[in-house]
Amino acid sequence: MDTNFAKTIKENGIVKIKNFLTPEEIRRCSEIVKFYKAPKGDKNSFFVTNIKVFFIKLLKLEINKLKHSYELLQLKKSKKLDEIAQNFFNKKTKLSFIDGYFSKIEKKDIIPWHTDQAYSGEKKVEVKFNNPDTFYLKFFIYLTKVSSNNGCMSYIPGSHKIGYQIRKAIYCNEISYQPYWSLRDFRKIITDNYIYFNNTLGPNTIEDFLVKTNFDETGQESSQFDYDAEAGTMVIFDEGGVHRGSKPTLNDRMVIRYLFDPILH
Numbered sequence: 001m002d003t004n005f006a007k008t009i010k011e012n013g014i015v016k017i018k019n020f021l022t023p024e025e026i027r028r029c030s031e032i033v034k035f036y037k038a039p040k041g042d043k044n045s046f047f048v049t050n051i052k053v054f055f056i057k058l059l060k061l062e063i064n065k066l067k068h069s070y071e072l073l074q075l076k077k078s079k080k081l082d083e084i085a086q087n088f089f090n091k092k093t094k095l096s097f098i099d100g101y102f103s104k105i106e107k108k109d110i111i112p113w114h115t116d117q118a119y120s121g122e123k124k125v126e127v128k129f130n131n132p133d134t135f136y137l138k139f140f141i142y143l144t145k146v147s148s149n150n151g152c153m154s155y156i157p158g159s160h161k162i163g164y165q166i167r168k169a170i171y172c173n174e175i176s177y178q179p180y181w182s183l184r185d186f187r188k189i190i191t192d193n194y195i196y197f198n199n200t201l202g203p204n205t206i207e208d209f210l211v212k213t214n215f216d217e218t219g220q221e222s223s224q225f226d227y228d229a230e231a232g233t234m235v236i237f238d239e240g241g242v243h244r245g246s247k248p249t250l251n252d253r254m255v256i257r258y259l260f261d262p263i264l265h
C-alpha cells in the first residue's frame with residue numbers, strides 16, 4: 001500500500017484512510033480491546049512496546065498482555081506504520097506507545113477542543129518548554145463505526161501550522177507564555193499576539209482560523225468538522241492541530257492508537 005501521506009498531513013494536519021484494516025484485523029483488534037475494556041488513560045489500555053516493560057510483564061506473568069502486544073506490533077509492521085511516520089518526519093522515528101481504549105455511550109465530548117504538546121494554567125517556575133519539533137504523529141484506528149456527534153475525532157484543517165508556530169514562539173522566547181491547551185486559550189494567544197502570528201504565518205491564516213472557530217465564542221454546535229467513518233478506517237494526524245473527540249452518542253467507541261515521534265539527535 002501507498003505509505004506516502006506526508007504531503008497531505010503537512011498541508012491539512014490530517015489524512016483519513018478508509019478500509020485500512022481488513023474485517024479479520026478489525027475482529028481481532030476488537031477482541032483485544034474488549035478483553036480489557038479499559039477507558040482512555042487507564043493503565044490497562046497500554047500495550048508493551050519496550051524491552052524493560054516486557055520483562056516486568058513477564059515477571060508478573062501477564063501473558064495475555066504480552067501476546068496482545070505482540071499481535072499489535074505485528075500489525076504495525078504489516079501496515080508499515082514506521083515507514084509512514086518516517087516519511088512524514090523525514091527523520092528516524094520511534095514508537096512511543098500503543099493503546100486501545102473503550103469509550104461508553106455518553107452525552108459529553110470524549111475530549112473537548114484542544115491542541116496537544118501545550119500548556120494550560122499558570123506557568124510554574126520550573127516549567128521547561130518543549131522543543132516545537134517534538135510532537136506525536138498519531139495513528140488513530142476506529143474499531144467501531146463513528147459519525148458526526150458520535151465519537152469521531154474532529155480536526156480543524158491547517159490548525160497544526162498555528163500550533164507549531166505558537167510552540168516555537170514560546171520556546172524561542174519571541175512571545176510570552178500564556179496557556180493555550182483549550183481552544184479558548186488557543187484563540188486568545190493568537191489574538192493577543194495577532195501581529196506576530198500574522199507576520200510569521202502569512203496573511204489570512206489567523207483570520208481564517210478565527211472565523212472557522214468562532215463557534216467557541218458563540219456556543220454554537222461545531223459539527224462542521226465531523227465526519228463518518230466505518231470500523232477499520234484510520235486517521236493519521238499531527239497532534240499540534242486543534243481537535244476533539246466528539247461524544248459517542250449512538251454506540252460505544254473502540255479505538256487503537258499508535259503514537260510516533262521523531263528522534264531529533
Ligand SMILES: [Fe+2]
Binds near residue numbers: 114115116239243
Ligand atoms: Fe489530543
